[in-house]
Amino acid sequence: MKYQGNSEFTHSQVDKVGVLITNLGTPDAPQKKQLRAYLKEFLSDPRVVEVPRLIWWFILNLVILNIRPSRSAKAYKTVWTERGSPLMYHTQDQAIALRKTLQKHYGEHVIVEFAMRYGAPSVDSVIDSMLKQGVRKLVVLPLYPQYCASTTASTFDAVAASLGKKRWMPELQFITHYHDNPDYIQAVADKIRAHWQLNGQADKLIFSFHGIPKRYLLKGDPYHCECYKTSRLIAQNLGLDESQHFTSFQSRFGREEWLKPYTDSSLRQFAKDGIKSVQVVCPGFSADCLETIEEIAIENRDYFLEAGGQSYQYIEALNADTAHIDAMSQILKPYLSSMINKSEGINVPSVQSDLANRQQLAKALGAEN
Numbered sequence: 001m002k003y004q005g006n007s008e009f010t011h012s013q014v015d016k017v018g019v020l021i022t023n024l025g026t027p028d029a030p031q032k033k034q035l036r037a038y039l040k041e042f043l044s045d046p047r048v049v050e051v052p053r054l055i056w057w058f059i060l061n062l063v064i065l066n067i068r069p070s071r072s073a074k075a076y077k078t079v080w081t082e083r084g085s086p087l088m089y090h091t092q093d094q095a096i097a098l099r100k101t102l103q104k105h106y107g108e109h110v111i112v113e114f115a116m117r118y119g120a121p122s123v124d125s126v127i128d129s130m131l132k133q134g135v136r137k138l139v140v141l142p143l144y145p146q147y148c149a150s151t152t153a154s155t156f157d158a159v160a161a162s163l164g165k166k167r168w169m170p171e172l173q174f175i176t177h178y179h180d181n182p183d184y185i186q187a188v189a190d191k192i193r194a195h196w197q198l199n200g201q202a203d204k205l206i207f208s209f210h211g212i213p214k215r216y217l218l219k220g221d222p223y224h225c226e227c228y229k230t231s232r233l234i235a236q237n238l239g240l241d242e243s244q245h246f247t248s249f250q251s252r253f254g255r256e257e258w259l260k261p262y263t264d265s266s267l268r269q270f271a272k273d274g275i276k277s278v279q280v281v282c283p284g285f286s287a288d289c290l291e292t293i294e295e296i297a298i299e300n301r302d303y304f305l306e307a308g309g310q311s312y313q314y315i316e317a318l319n320a321d322t323a324h325i326d327a328m329s330q331i332l333k334p335y336l337s338s339m340i341n342k343s344e345g346i347n348v349p350s351v352q353s354d355l356a357n358r359q360q361l362a363k364a365l366g367a368e369n
């Protein structure tokens, strides 16, 4: 049989370490057509919608994909910018800043890229490009602080599917969560403190997390616990007592019961109970997106004010703030340290010399190269 070689690696001087940050993904444009494609891919993922496939196929294709794309397109139009979707440009900025920080610290053999679980750039295309650049050791950091099968495990599925097509897979490390990482907690707490310095402190601080169906919690998903732990650690860092903060869940989808308390009904209730001012922060979102801007900063503000509240402020996500990039570097540190010997670059022979050896071997075995 003809020796296939590994020509895709020949241009790399030295084996590289790859850091891949990922997020959910977003439509290519705030139009019905692009929304349909995005929602079809997203909502076809069995990690996201755990309903028997045949039943779900009919509901998705005959009902949801006929109604939701135009409704969602309208919502996306309200958050779209000259740079495109906020989730996309914040993630791009995060990758650029993280690359700069990690290369300064570890050297240029560390490559940082970002990918999206749904839509573009896909996990498969980015992993492919990283391997072609000579990445032999890969750390994947999904930017979901709290583990959830629908997000984190689904990202792993995409990584595994991509590597499943490769003959020569890299060494792989996959970070499943960082909900209690001290640098992440500190970064969120400091962002809240900075907001207080400029705007004063409201009667209540609301931690709002993306919801999931209650059924997933009952099946053993740790997401709910990790959200509460994050809230408790941030509140402790800020010195808040129980009466000064509250945790709730937003962004319901479908008819079944999701994690409670719901953010929208809680805000209405607080206003009715006489709470005049609230500040809302979403520590589960590493970047501002449709769910934080349109739903929290705009829609839920109306609910609170219409129900009698007087002041409503949204505290932005960490996005590409330096404190966030530094937290990511700290989260990655133990993984990168195990892969990198700082003084010598990476602790493995270069692919180039290895390739030469294998080519010689192939020749000796009588294979064509």
Ligand SMILES: C=CC1=C(C)c2cc3[nH]c(cc4nc(cc5[nH]c(cc1n2)c(C)c5CCC(=O)O)C(CCC(=O)O)=C4C)c(C)c3C=C
Pocket (backbone or CB within 6 Å): 024, 025, 026, 027, 047, 048, 049, 068, 072, 085, 087, 144, 148, 150, 151, 210, 211, 212, 213, 251, 253, 284, 285, 288, 289, 290, 291
């Ligand atoms: C942060 C963690 C997230 C979890 C957990 C999550 C679960 C989850 N989401 C849906 C359905 C939708 N989510 C949508 C948008 C969306 N979701 C997250 C994050 C989590 N989702 C983000 C960051 C975004 C915003 C993307 C953007 O482009 O800005 C949407 C699309 C928007 C819409 O049509 O409303 C849907 C649908 C389910 C069913 C689910 C858990 C099972």
Ligand SMILES: [Fe+2]
Pocket (backbone or CB within 6 Å): 210, 251
């Ligand atoms: Fe979602």
Ligand SMILES: [Fe+2]
Pocket (backbone or CB within 6 Å): 251, 252, 290, 291, 295
């Ligand atoms: Fe939403």
